[in-house]
Amino acid sequence: MIAEAxxxxxxxxxxxxxxxxFTSLMTLRGxxxxxxxxxxxxxxxxxxxxxxxxxFAMLMWLFIRTDLSVLLVAANSHSAKPFxxxxxxTWGNHEGSMLLWVTVMALSGSFLALVERRLPERTMxxxxxxxxxxxxxxxxxLLFSSNPFERLLTPVAEGNxxxxxLQDIGLAFHPPTLYVGYVGLSVAFSFAVGALITxxxxxxFARAMRPxxxxxxxxxxxxxxxxxxWAYYELGWGGWWFWDxxxxxxxxxxxxxxxxxxxxxxxxxxxxxxxxxxxxxVVAFSMSMVGTFLVRSGILTSVHAFAVDPERGxxxxxxxxxYIGGALALFGARASTVSEGKRFSIVSREAGLVVNxxxxxxxxxxxxxxxxxxxxxxxxxxxxxxxxxxxxxVGAIFAFPMFVALAIGPLLRWRSDRFGRIGKRLILPAVxxxxxxxxxxxxxxxxxxxxxxxxxxxxxxxxASLVPLFGRNLLRTPLPTYGMVLGHFGLAVALFGMxxxxxxxxxxxxxxxxxxxxDVGPWSIELTSMEPVAGPNWTALEATMTARYEDxxxxxxxxxxxxxxxxxxxxxxxxxxxxWNGQLYAVVGEEGADGRWQLRLWWKPFVxxxxxxxxxxxxxxxxxxIGRVAGxxxxxxxxxxxxxxxxxxxxxxxxxxxxx
Amino acid sequence: xxxxxxxxxxxxxxxVLALVVLIGAALLAIWGLRGQASYFYVPSDLVAxxxxxxxxxxxxxxxxxxxxxxxxxxxxxxxxxGDGKVTVPVRYTGITPDLFVEGSGVVAxxxxxxxxxxxxxxxxxxxxxxxxxxxxxxxxxxxxxxVVAETE
Numbered sequence: 001m002i003a004e005a006x007x008x009x010x011x012x013x014x015x016x017x018x019x020x021x022f023t024s025l026m027t028l029r030g031x032x033x034x035x036x037x038x039x040x041x042x043x044x045x046x047x048x049x050x051x052x053x054x055x056f057a058m059l060m061w062l063f064i065r066t067d068l069s070v071l072l073v074a075a076n077s078h079s080a081k082p083f084x085x086x087x088x089x090t091w092g093n094h095e096g097s098m099l100l101w102v103t104v105m106a107l108s109g110s111f112l113a114l115v116e117r118r119l120p121e122r123t124m125x126x127x128x129x130x131x132x133x134x135x136x137x138x139x140x141x142l143l144f145s146s147n148p149f150e151r152l153l154t155p156v157a158e159g160n161x162x163x164x165x166l167q168d169i170g171l172a173f174h175p176p177t178l179y180v181g182y183v184g185l186s187v188a189f190s191f192a193v194g195a196l197i198t199x200x201x202x203x204x205f206a207r208a209m210r211p212x213x214x215x216x217x218x219x220x221x222x223x224x225x226x227x228x229x230w231a232y233y234e235l236g237w238g239g240w241w242f243w244d245x246x247x248x249x250x251x252x253x254x255x256x257x258x259x260x261x262x263x264x265x266x267x268x269x270x271x272x273x274x275x276x277x278x279x280x281x282v283v284a285f286s287m288s289m290v291g292t293f294l295v296r297s298g299i300l301t302s303v304h305a306f307a308v309d310p311e312r313g314x315x316x317x318x319x320x321x322x323y324i325g326g327a328l329a330l331f332g333a334r335a336s337t338v339s340e341g342k343r344f345s346i347v348s349r350e351a352g353l354v355v356n357x358x359x360x361x362x363x364x365x366x367x368x369x370x371x372x373x374x375x376x377x378x379x380x381x382x383x384x385x386x387x388x389x390x391x392x393x394v395g396a397i398f399a400f401p402m403f404v405a406l407a408i409g410p411l412l413r414w415r416s417d418r419f420g421r422i423g424k425r426l427i428l429p430a431v432x433x434x435x436x437x438x439x440x441x442x443x444x445x446x447x448x449x450x451x452x453x454x455x456x457x458x459x460x461x462x463x464a465s466l467v468p469l470f471g472r473n474l475l476r477t478p479l480p481t482y483g484m485v486l487g488h489f490g491l492a493v494a495l496f497g498m499x500x501x502x503x504x505x506x507x508x509x510x511x512x513x514x515x516x517x518x519d520v521g522p523w524s525i526e527l528t529s530m531e532p533v534a535g536p537n538w539t540a541l542e543a544t545m546t547a548r549y550e551d552x553x554x555x556x557x558x559x560x561x562x563x564x565x566x567x568x569x570x571x572x573x574x575x576x577x578x579x580w581n582g583q584l585y586a587v588v589g590e591e592g593a594d595g596r597w598q599l600r601l602w603w604k605p606f607v608x609x610x611x612x613x614x615x616x617x618x619x620x621x622x623x624x625x626i627g628r629v630a631g632x633x634x635x636x637x638x639x640x641x642x643x644x645x646x647x648x649x650x651x652x653x654x655x656x657x658x659x660x
Numbered sequence: 661x662x663x664x665x666x667x668x669x670x671x672x673x674x675x676v677l678a679l680v681v682l683i684g685a686a687l688l689a690i691w692g693l694r695g696q697a698s699y700f701y702v703p704s705d706l707v708a709x710x711x712x713x714x715x716x717x718x719x720x721x722x723x724x725x726x727x728x729x730x731x732x733x734x735x736x737x738x739x740x741x742g743d744g745k746v747t748v749p750v751r752y753t754g755i756t757p758d759l760f761v762e763g764s765g766v767v768a769x770x771x772x773x774x775x776x777x778x779x780x781x782x783x784x785x786x787x788x789x790x791x792x793x794x795x796x797x798x799x800x801x802x803x804x805x806x807v808v809a810e811t812e
Contacts, residue, residue, distance in 0.1 A: 236755075354678075365689065366692075370693065382700075385718055385769075387698065390697065394689055394692040590755070590756070598735050
């Protein structure tokens with residue numbers, strides 16, 4: 001009965017989405033948005049969240065009980081799986097992850113309808129209409145082509161199990177985090193459509209949209225960082241970014257969201273870049289749809305791609321076309337009616353943000369083309385793959401100018417400024433950059449150009465990102481400013497990690513007997529023993545390595561070659577030892593015919609900074625979000641207080657009401 | 661100077677500027693893709709029209725029965741990849757993927773060396789029905805049968 005109840009809840013929620021769309025469209029046709037129908041829109045949206053969440057809980061329950069009469073559970077779970085992976089297995093498959101997507105979407109719809117009261121009601125109704133339209137597509141997708149609650153006619157004796165690569169704690173958090181990010185962008189998209197329909201593109205729209213963009217951007221940042229770390233230690237290849245299509249699928253929405261975040265802040269504070277912000281809202285959501293399409297249709301293979309299913313691919317492609325085509329058509333029809341924003345000079349913070357936006361969009365285009373190119377050539381029967389030799393240099397051409405703008409931009413004033421005023425504050429970062437470049441060339445003359453520039457830029461940027469705080473009263477600096485500084489500093493930290501990893505990593509690949517010593521970088525590692533070990537649903541050969549950093553105390557490492565029983569598959573579990581200045585990475589391979597073991601060891605200086613930087617960026621976003629939301633709440637309370645005072649003492653309030 | 665511009669003109673300047681940069685990005689991307697994309701070869705193609713020595717390409721096919729040999733260093737393997745018609749010798753230094761066995765499909769990223777051996781940087785093996793290198797899917801239907809028939 002659980003499965004049937006879950007399905008019924010889903011149908012009910014879909015019906016409410018129809019109601020939400022219908023009533024909001026009727027209201028929009030009717031006029032000011034205060035009609036009888038208009039009163040139904042918000043409750044219809046609010047109801048959907050709990051309904052779908054309950055449906056998702058039903059599916060999770062089925063997975064926890066390992067109900068093998070349900071097709072999805074039988075295909076993806078196994079009774080002997082550890083509890084946490086039974087729970088995580090709920091969304092470790094196509095249907096479950098789409099249900100998770102819809103759950104997050106419905107919950108954000110509820111939240112949006114519940115709290116957002118600043119925009120004119122008519123714009124809000126239009127926004128909720130767009131939201132309902134987007135949700136309906138996903139409800140249809142779920143109900144017609146990916147029903148997670150489908151029953152088996154005869155229950156099977158045992159499930160198929162979950163792909164061992166995915167039996168990792170990383171899986172438990174990685175996809176949901178990205179989905180929250182994707183869905184947040186769908187809300188931003190709804191706002192953009194709502195603003196276009198009612199021609200209310202202005203600072204109020206940007207302020208209402210900004211927390212959603214910020215929130216989804218934070219989740220995307222965390223998701224990408226976590227995904228990168230997951231690939232790093234789980235795949236055992238020693239790399240942290242492979243330009244794999246699935247990675248690109250998460251990076252593209254992030255790039256668009258980053259651009260949108262910055263242009264929305266121009267719109268919110270300066271009322272400029274109106275049409276551009278709307279355009280980015282459409283692009284950002286398009287990218288999350290493209291990402292979903294690439295991953296879910298299985299049209300591209302990658303380490304993460306699950307099954308190939310042309311029907312689903314076609315369905316998502318149809319959704320993509322409808323949403324994006326529709327939004328672009330609306331944009332084309334309405335863009336010219338969006339009135340001009342405010343002007344700014346060529347040297348101003350707005351101009352800096354324009355550079356940021358254009359560069360991010362260019363990088364986005366480069367990643368998109370590189371990801372789709374193999375598909376394009378395949379239509380002409382030529383199979384190609386595109387990797388780092390394309391993405392790294394071509395992306396860098398736009399990334400480095402953007403970093404320069406990032407160092408300068410935050411120091412400039414809004415509207416108009418002079419370089420002379422801020423020149424002095426940039427001397428320190430510029431000098432340090434030059435010193436680092438020179439130093440790196442002197443000590444590592446055969447360093448490649450990209451890591452070299454990366455190192456120099458990272459240090460300079462790290463200093464420059466803190467300069468906006470110099471000479472300010474730190475106690476009175478607003479939280480969003482701290483957020484910006486921390487986010488930019490995090491980018492510098494991550495960049496330093498990336499550059500250092502690609503410039504200074506050392507690798508050793510050997511076949512060693514038990515008792516042999518191997519040197520890699522400053523480390524000396526001894527293979528102490530090889531032992532069989534067993535886990536709940538796997539057995540493994542575990543190496544014990546005694547590693548010493550220079551003459552330090554020994555560190556024990558335990559990489560494994562692990563064989564899962566259900567489904568049968570071998571994975572290598574890497575072992576890491578982290579120091580303040582880098583990470584030792586050890587993988588054990590097969591035993592050769594002569595009894596020697598294959599060992600692969602890396603010393604990667606400062607590589608943890610890649611993910612630390614990612615987390616700092618996200619933390620910067622969190623600070624900005626808290627600051628913005630607190631500001632909004634404070635202003636809301638103030639407005640209410642003023643309104644109340646005005647009612648009781650009409651005259652006094654008019655003269656003494658606090659200025660906003 | 662820009663401050664003297666009318667808003668409409670400023671918008672125009674911005675749009676033109678953005679377009680120029682984005683078109684530049686697209687051109688760069690196309691140029692980069694033409695130069696850097698690595699093409700997929702099956703052994704027959706590789707023999708019929710070999711790529712330039714040292715150019716990054718991918719090679720896909722079936723690992724021939726009895727061809728996997730480990731060199732004395734313990735970490736370098738050599739094997740032959742075939743498609744039922746011809747075979748190409750491959751050399752790979754590293755830990756081989758879990759499902760890399762004789763008779764299974766493999767995709768190797770690498771380059772053709774001057775001595776006619778394909779030097780692989782990475783190997784992707786067919787994992788299971790849910791995940792296998794895309795190029796091999798087309799192959800397993802048509803060509804795998806031939807390979808199997810030949811080895812039997």
